[in-house]
Amino acid sequence: MRRMKTMRDMGEHAVIAALTANLNAAGDDCAVLPLDHEYDLVLTSDPLIQHVHFTAEAAPEQIGHKAVCRVLSDFAAMGAEPQYLLINLVAPPEQDFQTLEKIYAEFSRLWKLYGAEVVGGDLAQGPVLELHVFGVGRVPKGTALRRCGAKPGDCIYVTGPLGCAQKSGKQFTFEPRLEQGRALRESGAVTAMMDISDGLATDLRHILKASRVGADLDSSKIPILGTLEQALFDGEDFELLFTSPQAFDFPAIGNITGRTEELRLDGMPLNAKAFEHFRK
Amino acid sequence: MRRMKTMRDMGEHAVIAALTANLNAAGDDCAVLPLDHEYDLVLTSDPLIQHVHFTAEAAPEQIGHKAVCRVLSDFAAMGAEPQYLLINLVAPPEQDFQTLEKIYAEFSRLWKLYGAEVVGGDLAQGPVLELHVFGVGRVPKGTALRRCGAKPGDCIYVTGPLGCAQKSGKQFTFEPRLEQGRALRESGAVTAMMDISDGLATDLRHILKASRVGADLDSSKIPILGTLEQALFDGEDFELLFTSPQAFDFPAIGNITGRTEELRLDGMPLNAKAFEHFRK
Numbered sequence: 001m002r003r004m005k006t007m008r009d010m011g012e013h014a015v016i017a018a019l020t021a022n023l024n025a026a027g028d029d030c031a032v033l034p035l036d037h038e039y040d041l042v043l044t045s046d047p048l049i050q051h052v053h054f055t056a057e058a059a060p061e062q063i064g065h066k067a068v069c070r071v072l073s074d075f076a077a078m079g080a081e082p083q084y085l086l087i088n089l090v091a092p093p094e095q096d097f098q099t100l101e102k103i104y105a106e107f108s109r110l111w112k113l114y115g116a117e118v119v120g121g122d123l124a125q126g127p128v129l130e131l132h133v134f135g136v137g138r139v140p141k142g143t144a145l146r147r148c149g150a151k152p153g154d155c156i157y158v159t160g161p162l163g164c165a166q167k168s169g170k171q172f173t174f175e176p177r178l179e180q181g182r183a184l185r186e187s188g189a190v191t192a193m194m195d196i197s198d199g200l201a202t203d204l205r206h207i208l209k210a211s212r213v214g215a216d217l218d219s220s221k222i223p224i225l226g227t228l229e230q231a232l233f234d235g236e237d238f239e240l241l242f243t244s245p246q247a248f249d250f251p252a253i254g255n256i257t258g259r260t261e262e263l264r265l266d267g268m269p270l271n272a273k274a275f276e277h278f279r280k
Numbered sequence: 281m282r283r284m285k286t287m288r289d290m291g292e293h294a295v296i297a298a299l300t301a302n303l304n305a306a307g308d309d310c311a312v313l314p315l316d317h318e319y320d321l322v323l324t325s326d327p328l329i330q331h332v333h334f335t336a337e338a339a340p341e342q343i344g345h346k347a348v349c350r351v352l353s354d355f356a357a358m359g360a361e362p363q364y365l366l367i368n369l370v371a372p373p374e375q376d377f378q379t380l381e382k383i384y385a386e387f388s389r390l391w392k393l394y395g396a397e398v399v400g401g402d403l404a405q406g407p408v409l410e411l412h413v414f415g416v417g418r419v420p421k422g423t424a425l426r427r428c429g430a431k432p433g434d435c436i437y438v439t440g441p442l443g444c445a446q447k448s449g450k451q452f453t454f455e456p457r458l459e460q461g462r463a464l465r466e467s468g469a470v471t472a473m474m475d476i477s478d479g480l481a482t483d484l485r486h487i488l489k490a491s492r493v494g495a496d497l498d499s500s501k502i503p504i505l506g507t508l509e510q511a512l513f514d515g516e517d518f519e520l521l522f523t524s525p526q527a528f529d530f531p532a533i534g535n536i537t538g539r540t541e542e543l544r545l546d547g548m549p550l551n552a553k554a555f556e557h558f559r560k
Contacts, residue, residue, distance in 0.1 A: 007380075007405075008373035015377065016403050019369075019384045031400035033364060036316050045366045045414055047404045084313060086325045088368075088412045089299075093288035097295065100287075104299045120311035123296050124327040125287075127407045132368045134325055134414035 027210060029077040029194055030135075032144045039138040042081075044074040050128040054172075060099045062172035064106030067131040070197070072114055072176035073238045077195040078146070079185025080139035082116035082178070087133050090126035103131070114178060145185055145193035145242070150211035154191055154243040154256040161223040162200055162237045163230035170225075171236040181240060184248075193242040199235035201270060205263055207243065214259035219266050221253045232270075307490060309357040309474055310415075312424045319418040322361075324354040330408040334452075340379045342452035344386030347411040350477070352394055352456035353518045357475040358426070359465025360419035362396035362458070367413050370406035383411070394458060425465055425473035425522070430491035434471055434523040434536040441503040442480055442517045443510035450505075451516040461520060464528075473522040479515035481550060485543055487523065494539035499546050501533045512550075 007015055035041040048054065048067040058066075068085065075082040087107070091100065107118050116135065159180050165171045177195070184190045192211055196203050200222070208215055224231040243256055263270045287295055310324040328334065328347040338346075348365065355362040367387070371380065387398050396415065439460050445451045457475070464470045472491055476483045480502070488495055504511040523536055543550045 004376040004378055006373065006377065007371055007375045010377060012403055015380070018377070019380060019403075020398075031364070031366070033399060041364075041416070043364060043366055043400055043414075043416060045368050045400065045402055045412070047368045047370060047402055047406075047412070049370065049404055049406045051407075052405050084311070084321075084323060086311070086323055086414060088325050088327045090327060090329065090410070091287055093286065095287045096284040097286065097290060097298070098284055100295070100299060118300075119313060120323055120325065122325055122327055123292055123299075124329055125332050126327075126329045126410065127331075130370070130406065130410075132325070132327070132412040132414075134323075134366060134412075136321070136323060136416060 027206070028146050029074040030080060032078065032139070035138060038141060040141050040144060042075060042078055042137045042139050042144065043135070044071055045132065045134040046070040046074065048131045048133070050130065058172060060102030061106045063131065064103035065110070066172050067133050068107060068110050068116070069174060069176045069238070071133045071135040072116060072178060073195045075135060075137050076177040076181035077193055077240060078139060078144045079181045079193065080137050080144060081182070082114065082135050082137040084119045084136040085116050085133055087118055087121035087131060089121065089123045090130035092127060093125060095129060114176065143185055145190050147192050147194050147207045147210035150192035150207050150213050150243040150256045151245070152213055152256050152258040154245050155252045156204070156215060156217070156254045156256060157242050157244065157248055157250040157252055158196070158223065158239050159250050160239040161225045162196065162239060163224055163234050164226040165234055165236040168225065174238040176238065177240045184240070184242060189244050189246040191243045191245070193240060196237045196239050196241050197235055199233045200241065201232040201263065202235070203241055207241070208261050208263060212260050214257040214262040214264070215254055216257055216264040216267065217254035221251060223251045307486070308426050309354040310360060312358065312419070315418060318421060320421050320424060322355060322358055322417045322419050322424065323415070324351055325412065325414045326350040326354065328411045328413070330410065338452060340382030341386045343411065344383035345390070346452050347413050348387060348390050348396070349454060349456045349518070351413045351415040352396060352458060353475045355415060355417050356457040356461035357473055357520060358419060358424045359461045359473065360417045360424060361462070362394065362415050362417040364399045364416040365396050365413055367398055367401035367411060369401065369403045370410035372407060373405060375409060394456065423465055425470050427472050427474050427487045427490035430472035430487050430493050430523040430536045431525070432493055432536050432538040434525050435532045436484070436495060436497070436534045436536060437522050437524065437528055437530040437532055438476070438480070438503065438519050439530055440519040441505045442476065442519060443504055443514050444506040445514055445516040448505065454518045456518065457520045464520070464522060469524045469526040471523045471525070473520060476517045476519050476521050477515055479513045480521065481512040481543065482515070483521055487521070488541050488543060492540050494537040494542040494544070495534055496537055496544040496547065497534035501531060503531045
């Protein structure tokens with residue numbers, strides 16, 4: 001008998017690709033659907049799971065911050081405006097209530113800062129603390145920034161320094177780049193955009209695949225926190241990564257090339273290496 | 281030192297009430313938000329967690345069915361039309377892929393049946409199999425059926441028989457009452473509506489609280505699968521429970537009274553007893 005394939009055998013990206021093959025999932029940070037003559041509807045969801053996305057050392061406010069701001073960062077990546085959040089909270093019976101109160105206080109604080117209001121959700125029992133945040137927002141019709149428009153010759157930009165987001169605690173305190181995302185959309189000059197959650201190298205590959213182009217990064221231009229390797233592979237930076245033929249007041253870290261799906265660093269091919277769920 | 285309050289001490293409903301005290305959560309099956317001049321936006325989310333909402337004996341198709349149809353039932357309860365779904369899938373690394381394929385095949389089947397399309401979601405590692413389904417839909421402006429409009433003298437109706445939904449397997453095969461929900465909304469004669477997920481007795485209390493009324497149930501009129509106690513307390517029936525001053529071609533099981541939040545069965549007060557997350 002052939003052994004069944006497990007999630008560990010396949011890895012996160014292969015499982016997502018196989019499961020969504022029959023669905024209309026574009027693979028952008030958010031799903032974009034027609035809403036009315038003025039706006040498109042923008043939808044996204046992100047899970048935050050104890051022992052995976054945070055540990056017992058994380059403060060309640062940090063957990064709440066990361067859960068909501070990961071979703072807000074997805075909206076920033078499309079140049080979209082978040083409006084409503086629904087949150088499924090999972091907790092074990094022995095979960096102390098005070099921690100949850102502090103998590104929800106952070107939701108209220110973020111609502112005042114970014115305008116995304118928690119309007120619903122659910123509460124259920126489970127083995128560990130989890131927050132599943134679902135976001136609803138909008139973007140002017142046909143203007144959402146996607147991963148598929150990068151062109152050879154475009155410059156590659158990031159909105160801030162990369163690396164060590166887990167070690168430095170930035171993963172729990174980052175500001176979602178909503179303002180920058182909106183301004184970049186309004187510029188009309190951005191060809192592709194996403195946020196950096198899995199690391200520059202992995203996430204840039206998503207743009208290369210969606211746009212059918214290649215890229216050459218210049219290591220001396222990448223704004224680094226820690227080492228170059230950390231900047232390329234750590235992830236959870238939640239800065240925006242975008243391409244444009246125009247000049248912008250952000251670090252330009254390389255260029256889009258015509259060599260489909262080939263990622264180079266200083267002219268040399270860069271091997272795949274990144275955190276991926278289920279694989280070690 | 282005072283011992284910290286846990287989820288088990290407080291129970292699901294008290295925790296939800298405390299956490300959402302500062303939020304605009306109306307406590308209906310879905311959140312209803314302004315969309316445009318023609319429609320309101322309708323949002324809901326439901327978790328489905330192994331060992332809580334299903335066991336290892338459940339077939340993959342059953343798991344997928346229950347996860348999505350619980351959300352569709354929330355739309356039915358508002359008289360709303362579901363349009364889009366996002367699904368956060370949580371699974372342990374040893375999860376076999378074939379099970380997930382079968383779950384997603386059920387999503388595709390339900391999409392064709394009920395028109396709610398999976399447009400996004402996420403995949404993450406966790407201790408047990410979980411599906412968090414988020415639903416987006418709409419309802420003609422100002423017409424969503426809520427829990428707060430029941431009036432003394434209204435009849436209380438259910439759309440089908442109650443009880444034994446776990447034992448009979450109905451929890452995994454039920455048809456969300458979308459057509460009935462829409463027809464009831466279009467009748468213009470329904471004063472309050474919700475779906476029965478926690479059991480008739482518990483869910484009717486939600487209507488009594490939201491509407492500031494009481495109810496008197498007639499046990500001989502309740503359509504029963506199993507015993508009267510099972511019909512009152514089992515839950516997961518996913519039939520619609522609604523109130524109206526008009527006659528409908530559904531079982532009329534009692535009347536709304538002016539005795540605020542008092543639930544009677546055959547004229548005698550009915551004590552609270554129901555499944556509640558975190559309490560045993």
